[in-house]
Structure formats: C-alpha cells, structure tokens
Amino acid sequence: MTTPPPGSIGIDELLKEARSHLTRITPEEAYNELRQTGEPVLVDIRPAAQRAGEGSIDGALIVERNVLEWRFDPRCSARLPIANRYDLRVVVFCQEGYTSSLAARALQQLGLYRATDVVGGFRAWREAGLSEKI
DSSP: OOSOOTTOOOHHHHHHHHHTTOOOBOHHHHHHHHHHHOOOEEEEOOOHHHHHHHOOOBTOEEOOGGGHHHHHOTTOTTOOTTOOOTTOOEEEEOSSSSHHHHHHHHHHHTTOTTOEEBTTHHHHHHHTTOOSBO
16 A cells, blocks of 8 residues: 555654644753753753764753653653653653654653753754853
8 A cells, every 4th residue: 555544644744743843942042041040951862873873962861762651751750850740841752852842742752741852952952052051
C-alpha cells in the first residue's frame, strides 16, 4: 500500500501541529533564562552517540527520548525526583530542534504546560557561541 491511510498525517504536519502549541525559544533566550532565574530544567534528549560526537552542555539533564515521558510525568512511579509538579519549566533540546518539538509537545500533553524546546537544538546553541556549562 503506497497511499496514506485515511486520517494519517505526515511528519511535516505532525511537527507543525506540535509547534503550534509551543512558545519555542532561541538558544540565547534559554541561556539567559537559565542565568537569570536558574529555573528551567534544560533537557538533552539526544542519543549517547550524538552527544559523544557533537558535544554536550555540562549541567543539562540527559534523558534520552525513548524514556522522556516516563521520567517527567508527575503521575508516574518512574519519574525523576525533579518532575514532581506540573508547572516545572522544562526546555528540551535535540541535535537540530525537530525531535525536541515533538518531545516538548508530549510533555505538555502530560500536563507540563510550561515545556518548550530550543530552536535549532544543540547545533544552534554551539553556533551561538554559548558556554557549554550552565
């Protein structure tokens, strides 16, 4: 079967829908928010191979994408201790800012209404010349 099933949507539409619910922030905005308030939890959802090959941000919480919802759902017994409230500010990043949009939207659907992602991901953070320590 080469015709999409009725009711299905492509990845471009799925991404557009997810982003329509997010107030995405630039790397500079994320960095400044961290420096000024210390409040957001910066979450790196990239696989270990990408982190090893591209680098990482010291101080970012590493939670790979495949377990993100379980670690941040305040209802879940497998949640991280920090994920104990729905108003937690979570800023997700991936390599280029695509997967992170889907992930941030999933966190919003769990009730973490302040979740968002970084436009351009880790690469944009690095290209902006931001410190790799937070």
